[in-house]
Structures are given as C-alpha cells and as structure tokens.
Amino acid sequence: MRIGLVGYGHGGRFFHAPLLSSLPGATFAGVVTRSPERRQLLAAEHPGVAAFDSIGQLVEAGVDVLVISTPLKGRPALVLDGLEHGVMVVSDKPFAADAQQAQTLITMAERQGVRLSVYQNRRWDSDFLTVRKLIESGALGQVTRFESRVERYSPQSVNNSSGGGFLRDLGSHLVDQALLLFGPVRQVYAELDYQDQDQACDNGFFVSLTHVNGVVSHLGGSCLQSSPGPRFRVTGTLGCYSVDGLDGQEAQALAGLSPKSAGERWGVEEHRRWGWFEHAGERERVPSERGCWQQFYLQLQTALQTGGPLPVEPRDALASTRVLDAARQSFEQRQVVELSPFAGHGMDLE
Missing domain, CATH: 3.30.360.10 (Dihydrodipicolinate Reductase; domain 2)
Structure with a gap:
C-alpha cells in the first residue's frame, strides 16, 4: 500500500509521518508541502520521501491513500480534492467545522465510490x-x-x-x-x-x-x-x-x-x-x-485489502x-x- 501525506506541519510531521514510515507492508510515498522549510525537515527526517506541490502530482506518482493533515479551515477542500481524484482519504480531526460540512464530505465520498475515514488516533x-x-x-x-x-x-x-x-x-x-x-x-x-x-x-x-x-x-x-x-x-x-x-x-x-x-x-x-x-x-x-496508535493504519490496511470495516x-x-x-x-x-x-x-x- 502506498500512502501519501498532505501537510507537514505539527500534525503531519509528528502524528502521521512516524507511523507511516513504520508501517509494515506499506510505502510512505510522498508529502504535499510547498514550504521550503518543511521540505528541508522532510528530507532530513525521512530521506527518500519525495515532496510534491499538489495532490494531483502526488496522485499521479501513485498512491492508494491520501492523509490530509492541514489546519481545519482549508482541510475540507483538500479532502474533496482527494476524493475527486478517486483515492481513499483519511482526514485529520476535527473532521469538519459543523455537521453540514461533514455530511457534504461523506456524500461526496459515496458519490465517488471512494472510502473515507477520520484519524481518531486516541x-x-x-x-x-x-x-x-x-x-x-x-x-x-x-x-x-x-x-x-x-x-x-x-x-x-x-x-x-x-x-x-x-x-x-x-x-x-x-x-x-x-x-x-x-x-x-x-x-x-x-x-x-x-x-x-x-x-x-x-x-x-x-x-x-x-x-x-x-x-x-x-x-x-x-x-x-x-x-x-x-x-x-x-x-x-x-x-x-x-x-x-x-x-x-x-x-x-x-x-x-x-x-x-x-x-x-x-x-x-x-x-x-x-x-x-x-x-x-x-x-x-x-x-x-x-498504547498503539499504529493500529489505525494497520486496520486501514486490512480494510483496503478485504473491503472490511474501516478503523473509524x-x-x-x-x-x-x-x-x-x-x-x-x-x-x-x-x-x-x-x-x-x-x-x-x-x-x-x-
């Protein structure tokens, strides 16, 4: 399984990247970030993991799952972008600013026939x-x-x-x-x-x-x-x-x-x-x-392989x-x- 990460701020860097790089049977395929400083951190902390300018570029490089870890204000648009590319999306929490926005994201996933989950690691x-x-x-x-x-x-x-x-x-x-x-x-x-x-x-x-x-x-x-x-x-x-x-x-x-x-x-x-x-x-x-935060991604792997229930x-x-x-x-x-x-x-x- 190839997993891409969107965002390399506090959440992406500390709460996703360490788990993705540790996941057996999976490849940490790349990170979408345009910040020169964060690209330098990525290169130092995860050598060989490529940086991309957009979700489209990362999807074109080949991913099975996109993890969206950016501030709440702009995150729903990025989740929709990932879903429109036909790739499974994991949204960081909080899932949405309100229930109406949450329902919009769920409805889009259903229309696209793409799976959607939320990173409730706790x-x-x-x-x-x-x-x-x-x-x-x-x-x-x-x-x-x-x-x-x-x-x-x-x-x-x-x-x-x-x-x-x-x-x-x-x-x-x-x-x-x-x-x-x-x-x-x-x-x-x-x-x-x-x-x-x-x-x-x-x-x-x-x-x-x-x-x-x-x-x-x-x-x-x-x-x-x-x-x-x-x-x-x-x-x-x-x-x-x-x-x-x-x-x-x-x-x-x-x-x-x-x-x-x-x-x-x-x-x-x-x-x-x-x-x-x-x-x-x-x-x-x-x-x-x-404690085992990595269980989220292990269960995600199983869900993709078997079509079974998602971790969240x-x-x-x-x-x-x-x-x-x-x-x-x-x-x-x-x-x-x-x-x-x-x-x-x-x-x-x-």
Whole structure:
C-alpha cells in the first residue's frame, strides 16, 4: 500500500509521518508541502520521501491513500480534492467545522465510490484502552458516570485557531471516546472558556452528555489549567478507576521516536503512571494496556485489502460532529440541547 501525506506541519510531521514510515507492508510515498522549510525537515527526517506541490502530482506518482493533515479551515477542500481524484482519504480531526460540512464530505465520498475515514488516533491511547478493558470485563459493574479531561498549561495555544478552538479540536477526541463507550446521546450541556472577550476561539470547555443508556459523561479540556485533574475517572457500581497524566505516545512522537525506532518501548506506560481501582476504602494499581496508535493504519490496511470495516467510519465522525454542534448551541443559548437519540449515530460497540 502506498500512502501519501498532505501537510507537514505539527500534525503531519509528528502524528502521521512516524507511523507511516513504520508501517509494515506499506510505502510512505510522498508529502504535499510547498514550504521550503518543511521540505528541508522532510528530507532530513525521512530521506527518500519525495515532496510534491499538489495532490494531483502526488496522485499521479501513485498512491492508494491520501492523509490530509492541514489546519481545519482549508482541510475540507483538500479532502474533496482527494476524493475527486478517486483515492481513499483519511482526514485529520476535527473532521469538519459543523455537521453540514461533514455530511457534504461523506456524500461526496459515496458519490465517488471512494472510502473515507477520520484519524481518531486516541481510540488507541493506553489509558483509554485500559478503560475499555475494565468496562467490558465488568470490573467496574454498571458505569454511572464517565469523566474525561485533557488539561494543560499552554498559553501559546490560546489563539491557535488551526483546529477551530479547543472544543472543536480536542473535544472531537473526547466526544468520540464517549460515544464509542456508551453510545448515542440525548442531552448536551456545555460551557466554554474565553480568556479575552474578543477572542475568536475558545481555550477551554466543559460538556455534559446524557447518553440514551443513562450514563452521564463529563468532558473537559483547557490550555490554561495549571493543576490538571485526572485524565479519566470512571465510576461504576463495583468501584472506580482513575488515572492521571496523558498517554505517552504523544511525548514519544514529539521526541522524534516512532513505533519502528522505539520498538517494544512504544506505547508502554511505566508502572508509576498506572491508574488506580478503588472501592470501599481499598485501592490497587491497574496495569495500563499498551498504547498503539499504529493500529489505525494497520486496520486501514486490512480494510483496503478485504473491503472490511474501516478503523473509524465516517458516520462515527458525523455523530461526534453533531454532538459538538449541540455543545456550541448549548453554550450560545445557555440551555440543555435535546438530540434525536439515533441521529447520525453509527458507533458500534465492540
């Protein structure tokens, strides 16, 4: 399989290229970037991987999949460009600025008879995989509340609009995870944070989701939090699981590592970073599952070879986008928003 990457900024360089260059049975075929500086970085970090000026040039050179990793504002047009060339497209997250735009991309893929997926790599975070295992094993009993947050102190991110604001960008991960675990949502309530009144994009959010099955998800994110709360706290009738910190794959990628160069160390959390299971005053460590972002691309390979399910179906991204739209509406109208339980819902619990 030959995979091309469109964009070599932060996302393309650190969150896609290391995985593409490590993928067995695949060729990292090229990158579309016109920036001289980024072309120099590409040549230094991935010798032999060619740079191209346009999607058309890259497609002409021969690719089976295009990965679009550019800022949200211009990304949908590039996704459409790739689809019109008849090549499967992987869109970075957030998938779209709103549900209408998301539906336009999905409809185009269907008309072209081309497959489309969305890079929700945090489905394969170590901590999230651990949460899924505990829920599916019944260790927590009946889950009643799911708390998920990503908080950090990063003032330079306040005016970063490349992902459409913290809710749209980071929230796309947290909503995707909540829907994957607990299914469709019937009520959404949200609060957004702005450091300045004239700020275009939010720098933090709180979203409460009431799922059809009765579970309540509390999701939060901030780039101005000096004292982060737990990454996950999952409360059930038989106990509670909590874990601090962030999955280590991001730090590994930013340090210049890849699944290929790190080998067996990739995605492994040391025991001091493991979470806790607590019940009735008793407390014990829970070994963390190994994180594996590369599973997205491994499953993508299988899907292309067999015609089977994609690692992330576009209908899942549409469902998440509709929830994010409802969160924005809730904040603007200062009220709880009711959703049609199955509108746009395509999450299959595995």
